[in-house]
Amino acid sequence: MTTAELSTLLIPLAAVVAPLLAALAGRVILVPLVVFEIGLGMLLGPSGLGWVADSEILETLSQLGLAALFFMAGNEIAPRALRGAPGRRALGWWACSAVLALAAGFLLGPSLDASILIAVALTGTALGTLMPILRDAGLSGTPLGDTITRAGAVGEFAPLVAISVFLSGRQPLAGTLVLIVFGLVAAAAFWLAQRGPHDWLQRMVSRTLHTSGQFAVRFVLLILAALVVLALALGVDFLLGAFTAGMLARAVLQGGDPAELRVVEAKLDSVAFGFLVPVFFIATGVTFPLAELLANPAALALVPGFALAMLLVRGVPGWLGAGPGTSPSDRRTAALCTATTLPLVIAVSSIGTEHGVLDEPLAAAMVGAAMLTVLLFPMLALAGRGRTQAHTRAHTQQPLPGAQLPGGATA
Numbered sequence: 001m002t003t004a005e006l007s008t009l010l011i012p013l014a015a016v017v018a019p020l021l022a023a024l025a026g027r028v029i030l031v032p033l034v035v036f037e038i039g040l041g042m043l044l045g046p047s048g049l050g051w052v053a054d055s056e057i058l059e060t061l062s063q064l065g066l067a068a069l070f071f072m073a074g075n076e077i078a079p080r081a082l083r084g085a086p087g088r089r090a091l092g093w094w095a096c097s098a099v100l101a102l103a104a105g106f107l108l109g110p111s112l113d114a115s116i117l118i119a120v121a122l123t124g125t126a127l128g129t130l131m132p133i134l135r136d137a138g139l140s141g142t143p144l145g146d147t148i149t150r151a152g153a154v155g156e157f158a159p160l161v162a163i164s165v166f167l168s169g170r171q172p173l174a175g176t177l178v179l180i181v182f183g184l185v186a187a188a189a190f191w192l193a194q195r196g197p198h199d200w201l202q203r204m205v206s207r208t209l210h211t212s213g214q215f216a217v218r219f220v221l222l223i224l225a226a227l228v229v230l231a232l233a234l235g236v237d238f239l240l241g242a243f244t245a246g247m248l249a250r251a252v253l254q255g256g257d258p259a260e261l262r263v264v265e266a267k268l269d270s271v272a273f274g275f276l277v278p279v280f281f282i283a284t285g286v287t288f289p290l291a292e293l294l295a296n297p298a299a300l301a302l303v304p305g306f307a308l309a310m311l312l313v314r315g316v317p318g319w320l321g322a323g324p325g326t327s328p329s330d331r332r333t334a335a336l337c338t339a340t341t342l343p344l345v346i347a348v349s350s351i352g353t354e355h356g357v358l359d360e361p362l363a364a365a366m367v368g369a370a371m372l373t374v375l376l377f378p379m380l381a382l383a384g385r386g387r388t389q390a391h392t393r394a395h396t397q398q399p400l401p402g403a404q405l406p407g408g409a410t411a
Helices: 003-025 033-044 056-075 084-108 112-122 127-136 143-166 172-193 199-208 215-234 238-253 258-287 290-294 297-320 328-338 343-354 360-382 387-396
Strands: none
Touching: 003 033, 003 056, 003 258, 033 258, 033 360, 056 127, 056 143, 056 215, 056 238, 056 258, 056 343, 084 112, 084 143, 084 297, 112 143, 112 297, 112 343, 112 360, 127 143, 127 360, 143 172, 143 238, 143 297, 143 328, 143 343, 172 215, 172 238, 199 215, 199 238, 199 258, 215 238, 215 258, 238 343, 290 297, 290 360, 297 328, 297 360, 328 360, 343 360
16 A cells, blocks of 8 residues: 555544544643644654655645635634724734844844744734634623634634735735735625625525535635635735635625525535644644654754744733633633744745744654644643533623624624
8 A cells, every 4th residue: 555545544533533532532631633633743743653755635625724724713713803992902912022023033043034033923812723622612692702703813814814915925015915806805805704794605505505516615715716716816924815815705705594594504514624724733743843852952952932932922912812801710710822933934934944944853843742732731721620610601601793602693
């Protein structure tokens, strides 16, 4: 059996085994599913048993999974939930993170360009990774969940804007102009999506919801493909296109039957978290140079330093941004969740190594630290928080307008 044939079998096997391991571990301690997906990828990859190797097909599927992850993060966000004072506060606290990130970048980066790359990576929040964790913990739709979601939305979107402006290979002015063009096209699409009810769309969704036509899913995937292609054509980071596509798809489908929308969301979850996203995390483990990192004491020593920087840069604003009257337990949860990151760090480190700004050991240290945040921070954030407590809050406190309710409806 060739390596490619073995990979075709082992990657789906790892995707099946990961939730089984997470369920077993969940009897003792809450461990995010992605930890097992990445760990199994390391075990099967060159750093472990060597049964799965990086390949062009795996890279393509991994990029699709990364796009799906950012799409699903955007799909959780109602644009109106980011308007007004709460949205301004979330953006303001991200700006504080950016200042702290620049200081950390200059301390940890070997050059000016590397420092800017590191700073951008430190300002991210893995909202797409967090949302299933928050949903499983019963925090979706609660005031605390809304606070984390807003901070995570800005922590996904703003760094992607920074990448498109400063890391696109263009001069910042040219990058800004191209970004404005992308923004205008996206704004026009949102305007069209919100122009009254789309009866033909709702009819097609209803007619094909339980048939092989699956118009809603196909239409949403078309939106994703269109905005990703537009981003690539303009030279904007494709993840910004994927994140915007998620927000646009949500806006397009609003107004339909709530029960049908929940079914569509479940189908999108199946496509993303049942197939594409697990491949991305498993591929991350396969391609992670664990052996090289362990053999490089200097790079290995940077891992806890980067993890601490991620905690301070995003966690401190997350703690302070939880709002007055928030309990210390809720502040801890908000801080640790806001500081959880990984996909953006992978994207930024890839850009850095491709352009020769970051060497491989430094990039591996950044990704390794981000893996630690995914492993440790959600566990620490949710320690002592039972689902009963979370569900009690969900039923006794009113969510903000536009927030995602546990059933998938919108407040």
